[in-house]
Amino acid sequence: MVVGPKTRGFICTTAHPAGCAANVARQIEYVREQPRFEGVKKALIIGCSTGYGLSTRIAAAFGAGASTLGVAFERPASRTRTATAGWYNTAAFESFAGRDGLYAKTVMGDAFSDAVKEQIIDLIRSDLGKVDLVVYSLAAPRRAVGDVTYNSVLKPVGQPFTSKSLDVAKMEVDTVTIEPATQEEIDGTVKVMGGEDWRWWIDALREADVLAKDATTIAYSYIGPELTYPVYHDGTVGLAKRDLAEAAKAIDAELRAGGGHAYVSVNKALVTQASAAIPVVPLYISILFKIMKEQGTHEGCMEQMYRLLARKLYVPAPELDAEGFLRMDDWELAPAIQEKVNAAWQAISNENLKTYADLEGYRREFYQLFGFEVDEVDYTADVEIGVDIPSIGSAE
Numbered sequence: 235m236v237v238g239p240k241t242r243g244f245i246c247t248t249a250h251p252a253g254c255a256a257n258v259a260r261q262i263e264y265v266r267e268q269p270r271f272e273g274v275k276k277a278l279i280i281g282c283s284t285g286y287g288l289s290t291r292i293a294a295a296f297g298a299g300a301s302t303l304g305v306a307f308e309r310p311a312s313r314t315r316t317a318t319a320g321w322y323n324t325a326a327f328e329s330f331a332g333r334d335g336l337y338a339k340t341v342m343g344d345a346f347s348d349a350v351k352e353q354i355i356d357l358i359r360s361d362l363g364k365v366d367l368v369v370y371s372l373a374a375p376r377r378a379v380g381d382v383t384y385n386s387v388l389k390p391v392g393q394p395f396t397s398k399s400l401d402v403a404k405m406e407v408d409t410v411t412i413e414p415a416t417q418e419e420i421d422g423t424v425k426v427m428g429g430e431d432w433r434w435w436i437d438a439l440r441e442a443d444v445l446a447k448d449a450t451t452i453a454y455s456y457i458g459p460e461l462t463y464p465v466y467h468d469g470t471v472g473l474a475k476r477d478l479a480e481a482a483k484a485i486d487a488e489l490r491a492g493g494g495h496a497y498v499s500v501n502k503a504l505v506t507q508a509s510a511a512i513p514v515v516p517l518y519i520s521i522l523f524k525i526m527k528e529q530g531t532h533e534g535c536m537e538q539m540y541r542l543l544a545r546k547l548y549v550p551a552p553e554l555d556a557e558g559f560l561r562m563d564d565w566e567l568a569p570a571i572q573e574k575v576n577a578a579w580q581a582i583s584n585e586n587l588k589t590y591a592d593l594e595g596y597r598r599e600f601y602q603l604f605g606f607e608v609d610e611v612d613y614t615a616d617v618e619i620g621v622d623i624p625s626i627g628s629a630e
């Protein structure tokens with residue numbers, strides 16, 4: 235089948251297998267060019283198929299030689315429909331890992347469920363013994379607990395928020411007003427994106443005795459600049475991230491006796507399937523990227539996650555901020571960068587978009603998430619859309 239992009243709102247409903255494989259190969263190549271690091275041997279990555287989770291898996295496997303088990307929620311291809319990008323990414327990752335003799339298996343299913351937790355515990359028992367790193371990198375729209383389904387929303391809290399924003403479909407600046415979340419929406423978002431399920435994972439792994447005594451666990455958060463505070467940091471997701479930080483403290487207290495730790499890493503704003511859905515953030519990212527590229531400090535998911543593991547986490551004394559967070563947004567929030575972002579944010583309009591924002595970079599990176607617009611791929615060629623993940627098969 236010849237596969238092209240089909241977009242609906244802020245998502246692309248098709249994915250290109252060769253493009254996704256090329257993206258994974260490029261990330262692996264980057265890690266191979268960096269110095270190797272030590273410390274992680276057997277890692278579980280929850281949310282391993284795209285974005286930060288995928289890059290963390292690549293850093294651990296190809297930077298430190300770690301065995302990796304992953305969990306993700308991705309769909310295989312049908313006869314007429316491509317698989318999701320995360321499915322193709324995982325297939326490529328496992329194939330490359332296999333070629334290097336690295337253990338890699340993945341469970342495709344709902345990470346919030348008991349069934350998936352049990353499947354992972356069985357796999358750790360039979361294949362790895364214990365894991366020494368657990369990465370919690372889920373970005374999910376909903377979570378089912380028993381019969382109740384909670385939804386996550388991206389809304390301000392308390393009052394409406396009006397701001398410039400980027401209409402990703404039209405690539406135009408417009409003004410959006412987002413109404414504040416209801417209490418039910420706030421509670422739902424905390425249930426989905428907060429720390430409860432992370433704690434349940436760690437409890438389940440400890441009870442089953444498949445977590446190394448001195449294990450490290452890490453979850454990802456975002457703070458961002460003041461101009462996105464109403465919709466992010468002080469909004470529903472920000473409240474969920476505070477709950478995640480509380481979970482980190484509680485888990486850390488449990489692991490500390492055995493020499494283990496729980497961390498929250500505050501990462502940089504990047505183009506991922508999750509961030510494309512946040513109002514206001516794509517415009518901020520387009521401005522930020524232009525400035526960081528000009529300053530030579532721009533990083534993608536892979537650069538961020540290699541730097542996190544090799545330079546911030548697996549070092550003798552990880553450096554934490556006053557709140558106890560690892561800060562991977564250090565370069566993003568550097569005052570010199572943010573001053574320029576603020577000036578551009580004030581000045582930007584449809585007449586001067588290209589002067590202030592890297593819209594083309596944003597658009598391209600968005601399509602690349604789904605395997606499109608990757609230089610080395612011939613998009614006129616027929617491709618087989620049914621791709622097996624080595625540890626799963628085609629799952630049809």
Ligand code: NAI
Nearest residue numbers: 281283285286306307344345373374454456503504506508
């Ligand atoms: P993403 O959308 O690229 O990846 C999400 C992952 O979660 C995928 O592997 C997906 O398959 C998996 N997933 C979703 N629902 C699932 C379920 N029910 N069961 C199993 N797997 C499921 O997201 P991204 O951006 O990499 O986000 C990961 C974490 O990083 C989130 O906590 C996010 O808040 C955080 N973060 C993201 C930033 C960004 O700019 N993208 C910045 C800072 C932090």
